[in-house]
Amino acid sequence: MDELHHIVNDVIVRFAGDGGEGVITTGEFFGLALARSGLDIFKVTSLPAEIKGGPAMIQVRVGEEPPKSQGSFLDILVCFNNEVYHLNKADLKPNGVLIYDPDCEIDETNADATKIEIPLTEIAKKEAGGALSKNMVALGAIGGLLDIEAELFEPLVHARWGKKGEKVIGNNLAALRLGRDFAQNLKHLVPFRIQRHPHKGAQVIQLGGNDAIALGSIASGLSVFAGYPITPASTILEKLAVMLPSFGGKVMQVEDEIAALGCVLGASYAGYKAATSTSGPGVSLMVEEIGLASMAEIPCVIFDAQRGGPSTGLPTKEEQSDLNLAIYGGHGDSPRIVLAPANVRDCFDLTIEAFNLSEMCQMPTLFLTDFYLAQAAATTPEPDLSSYEIINRLRPTAEDLKDYKRFKLTESGVSPMAKPYDDATFYIATGLEHNEIGNPDISPAAHRKMSDKRHQKLQTAIDYAEKKGTFARQYGDPEADIAVITWGSTEGAMQEAIDLAARQDLSVAQLHLLLLNPLPDQTIFEFIKNRKRIIVAELNYTGQLAQRLRAALNIQVESFTKCTGQPFTPYELLKQIMFYHGWDTGQSEPVLSQIARVQKQRQAPVPAPGHEGQDAAMAGAVAVSRI
Amino acid sequence: MPFMPPKEYKTEAKPIWCPGCGDFAVLAALYQAFSALDIDPTKTVIVSGIGCSSRLPVFVKSYGFHTVHGRTLPVATGIKLANPELTVLAMGGDGDAFAIGGGHIPHAARRNVDITYIVMDNFIYGLTKGQTSPTTGSQEGTGHGFKLTPTNPHGQWEEPLNPLAMLLTYGASFVARGYSAKPKPLAEVYQAAIRHKGFSFVQVLSPCVVFNKTYDELDAAIIPLEGKHDTSDFRAAMDLAWDTQTEHLGIFYQKERPTLTDRMAAIGTKSNPEQRAGDLSKLIAKYR
Numbered sequence: 001m002d003e004l005h006h007i008v009n010d011v012i013v014r015f016a017g018d019g020g021e022g023v024i025t026t027g028e029f030f031g032l033a034l035a036r037s038g039l040d041i042f043k044v045t046s047l048p049a050e051i052k053g054g055p056a057m058i059q060v061r062v063g064e065e066p067p068k069s070q071g072s073f074l075d076i077l078v079c080f081n082n083e084v085y086h087l088n089k090a091d092l093k094p095n096g097v098l099i100y101d102p103d104c105e106i107d108e109t110n111a112d113a114t115k116i117e118i119p120l121t122e123i124a125k126k127e128a129g130g131a132l133s134k135n136m137v138a139l140g141a142i143g144g145l146l147d148i149e150a151e152l153f154e155p156l157v158h159a160r161w162g163k164k165g166e167k168v169i170g171n172n173l174a175a176l177r178l179g180r181d182f183a184q185n186l187k188h189l190v191p192f193r194i195q196r197h198p199h200k201g202a203q204v205i206q207l208g209g210n211d212a213i214a215l216g217s218i219a220s221g222l223s224v225f226a227g228y229p230i231t232p233a234s235t236i237l238e239k240l241a242v243m244l245p246s247f248g249g250k251v252m253q254v255e256d257e258i259a260a261l262g263c264v265l266g267a268s269y270a271g272y273k274a275a276t277s278t279s280g281p282g283v284s285l286m287v288e289e290i291g292l293a294s295m296a297e298i299p300c301v302i303f304d305a306q307r308g309g310p311s312t313g314l315p316t317k318e319e320q321s322d323l324n325l326a327i328y329g330g331h332g333d334s335p336r337i338v339l340a341p342a343n344v345r346d347c348f349d350l351t352i353e354a355f356n357l358s359e360m361c362q363m364p365t366l367f368l369t370d371f372y373l374a375q376a377a378a379t380t381p382e383p384d385l386s387s388y389e390i391i392n393r394l395r396p397t398a399e400d401l402k403d404y405k406r407f408k409l410t411e412s413g414v415s416p417m418a419k420p421y422d423d424a425t426f427y428i429a430t431g432l433e434h435n436e437i438g439n440p441d442i443s444p445a446a447h448r449k450m451s452d453k454r455h456q457k458l459q460t461a462i463d464y465a466e467k468k469g470t471f472a473r474q475y476g477d478p479e480a481d482i483a484v485i486t487w488g489s490t491e492g493a494m495q496e497a498i499d500l501a502a503r504q505d506l507s508v509a510q511l512h513l514l515l516l517n518p519l520p521d522q523t524i525f526e527f528i529k530n531r532k533r534i535i536v537a538e539l540n541y542t543g544q545l546a547q548r549l550r551a552a553l554n555i556q557v558e559s560f561t562k563c564t565g566q567p568f569t570p571y572e573l574l575k576q577i578m579f580y581h582g583w584d585t586g587q588s589e590p591v592l593s594q595i596a597r598v599q600k601q602r603q604a605p606v607p608a609p610g611h612e613g614q615d616a617a618m619a620g621a622v623a624v625s626r627i
Numbered sequence: 628m629p630f631m632p633p634k635e636y637k638t639e640a641k642p643i644w645c646p647g648c649g650d651f652a653v654l655a656a657l658y659q660a661f662s663a664l665d666i667d668p669t670k671t672v673i674v675s676g677i678g679c680s681s682r683l684p685v686f687v688k689s690y691g692f693h694t695v696h697g698r699t700l701p702v703a704t705g706i707k708l709a710n711p712e713l714t715v716l717a718m719g720g721d722g723d724a725f726a727i728g729g730g731h732i733p734h735a736a737r738r739n740v741d742i743t744y745i746v747m748d749n750f751i752y753g754l755t756k757g758q759t760s761p762t763t764g765s766q767e768g769t770g771h772g773f774k775l776t777p778t779n780p781h782g783q784w785e786e787p788l789n790p791l792a793m794l795l796t797y798g799a800s801f802v803a804r805g806y807s808a809k810p811k812p813l814a815e816v817y818q819a820a821i822r823h824k825g826f827s828f829v830q831v832l833s834p835c836v837v838f839n840k841t842y843d844e845l846d847a848a849i850i851p852l853e854g855k856h857d858t859s860d861f862r863a864a865m866d867l868a869w870d871t872q873t874e875h876l877g878i879f880y881q882k883e884r885p886t887l888t889d890r891m892a893a894i895g896t897k898s899n900p901e902q903r904a905g906d907l908s909k910l911i912a913k914y915r
């Protein structure tokens with residue numbers, strides 16, 4: 001009873017199969033079941049470009065604390081067929097657990113892994129109604145191997161296939177049970193169990209990045225949403241098409257991205273909050289209208305789920321390469337707000353700020369999410385809606401309406417925006433340079449004054465960001481000589497790398513920027529004071545943020561980029577940190593190879609299941625196995 | 628709203644058009660129609676694109692949105708979608724509508740968005756000084772206003788578009804033609820178009836006096852329909868549209884069917900009644 005047992009409280013499991021094998025569902029159910037049992041999860045999927053077939057994978061990281069990223073190497077790899085085995089085998093930790101269908105020809109790569117063969121296809125075909133049930137056999141098996149209660153999985157089967165009839169449900173439940181039964185005899189081979197720990201405090205939800213954007217938009221008071229399908233942004237449009245009408249809003253799929261932003265500008269001109277979602281190719285098409293929104297001072301939010309570019313590029317891969325487009329895209333000087341969320345929670349919180357800033361400054365806001373966040377899902381505390389400030393555009397007062405000037409020159413640059421129908425006045429919004437009334441005016445004085453006005457409004461954004469203090473985050477050792485600057489979804493991987501480095505007494509300071517235009521220059525200058533090296537880490541080829549910082553702030557930064565269509569892993573960032581600290585490979589390799597193995601994360605006396613006084617919900621959850 | 632005579636719809640801005648431009652008459656007819664329909668300027672939006680004719684909103688007392696080249700219809704659709712109570716008109720020229728903006732027309736028509744789209748057709752690019760437009764007549768004699776232009780100096784052999792046949796094919800629920808030199812019937816067509824519930828399209832022959840003066844040619848070609856045509860007869864409308872040597876004036880086709888506004892209202896009532904009150908917390912709780 002007092003023996004030490006090997007319990008992991010941070011485990012990374014990948015399910016790999018063909019798109020048509022239902023492998024994504026296996027991972028989704030696994031994540032959902034563990035999230036509902038009180039753990040935090042972070043889930044990423046990689047889909048093939050093909051509609052059906054082609055290698056797909058879903059990776060679920062489970063922890064007692066919210067995982068910061070997808071992680072580096074796998075503790076458990078589940079392979080549905082030989083092709084995906086070879087594609088994924090190198091990512092498994094040397095002493096990890098490999099669960100596979102007999103179709104896989106296991107090679108030397110995984111010589112030291114715990115190898116568990118489970119005839120997924122055979123069981124499904126023979127006893128569970130056909131090969132389609134393979135994914136539930138796999139789920140049952142992993143449940144059996146890790147001692148996760150069957151009761152956590154079964155309701156998910158009912159919820160997913162409830163409408164398909166008893167036969168489908170029966171087959172899937174049988175598959176779950178058969179996989180579990182088969183694995184029962186092998187579970188002694190798995191050297192660890194997952195620590196489970198009921199959530200404390202706030203109710204937890206499991207949210208996808210695109211769900212969070214849709215919900216955040218509703219929370220902001222979105223009225224009109226128009227979009228055109230494009231990977232990986234389509235689900236924002238789809239989710240809002242279902243949800244927004246319930247909140248009195250309208251959603252329309254239109255003929256192209258140009259029409260989408262056109263509709264949005266029309267709706268916003270009419271006085272209603274409006275937004276669109278797209279990916280890089282769509283933003284490329286929208287740039288002329290982004291300039292119009294900037295010129296005519298029309299609030300709007302454009303969600304750009306970035307993917308690999310240029311051109312059609314890598315539609316289903318990760319990249320952060322639309323920063324230049326977002327900040328500079330278009331002709332002329334056209335100020336706009338650019339924001340980038342780092343995680344699923346930001347996709348909710350920062351969406352609200354995207355609308356706030358757009359309304360406050362009466363200019364377009366580009367919101368740079370990315371493929372990684374678009375398809376990721378994570379647990380997060382249920383947001384307290386009353387804690388969010390919702391800001392609406394400035395409307396004219398009765399006094400303003402007496403001699404209404406839509407583009408009145410003011411100290412902040414922001415002038416009251418009349419609403420057709422409600423406000424007893426009228427004005428022309430135009431893409432031509434104009435005077436205060438809104439009539440075309442291309443005189444030198446008008447262009448100079450109106451350019452000033454449009455750019456002054458950026459200060460309003462800076463002031464708001466500084467007052468809120470939530471648009472930049474710092475991590476690591478504030479006194480460190482080595483500093484990194486990150487943006488977008490790379491924040492978490494960098495934080496993990498910093499934690500790992502700290503265990504080797506290597507200190508790093510991190511500044512993470514959520515507001516990328518206008519730049520919070522004071523925050524940045526303050527952060528870089530007395531640093532020996534400043535590195536900007538980002539996922540693009542040319543180092544777009546590094547270039548921006550050099551050009552806009554005249555500061556010297558180094559650029560560390562990755563352009564492979566994949567996110568950073570904490571491991572590779574740690575390696576880079578070691579390099580910055582002057583470690584040679586002789587010094588770094590032993591540490592790195594140790595980190596790449598399954599760790600004993602906790603050794604604790606754990607009561608056996610059913611032990612007196614044990615929380616019933618925990619029974620089986622921390623079942624023991626000897627190391 | 629107190630009655631506004633036509634001249635009260637004028638703004639102080641002076642039209643930039645050349646003397647003799649058809650667009651003056653197009654504008655005057657619009658003032659007439661607005662006055663006749665008691666149009667409330669604070670509840671009306673005129674959307675335009677880029678070109679001589681797209682300057683029109685500046686000269687009318689009403690809300691207006693002078694957008695970018697070719698994007699009139701998406702912006703007008705967004706306005707009507709956001710607030711169906713507004714009267715929305717879209718305006719532009721033949722280049723703005725049929726060249727750069729051509730891709731949006733079928734979708735506005737098939738959605739039957741309740742706006743009035745007035746295209747001032749002068750068969751030429753005026754603002755940019757005389758280049759070929761999608762409706763410039765061909766050297767083979769089809770269409771009107773054939774000429775060799777700075778961009779087609781060796782010949783203009785492309786078939787001119789047939790705007791009315793195109794709009795009929797796209798499913799526009801109101802299709803009509805007017806002529807700037809006949810302002811009274813034009814104002815009447817406008818009134819009918821604005822009153823029509825659904826997407827109404829009016830082609831106005833509106834000659835350019837500088838780069839493609841077609842008054843004589845058009846005067847010889849026009850024949851008013853004047854009640855001799857059944858506007859519910861789609862095939863007859865199509866035959867009239869394809870009578871390309873004659874410019875029939877009046878309403879070619881009109882048929883009411885559910886509009887975008889109707890469809891959106893129906894979705895609103897179909898939506899989940901539990902959430903219709905806008906309880907976001909309940910929706911978020913589903914992610915537990």
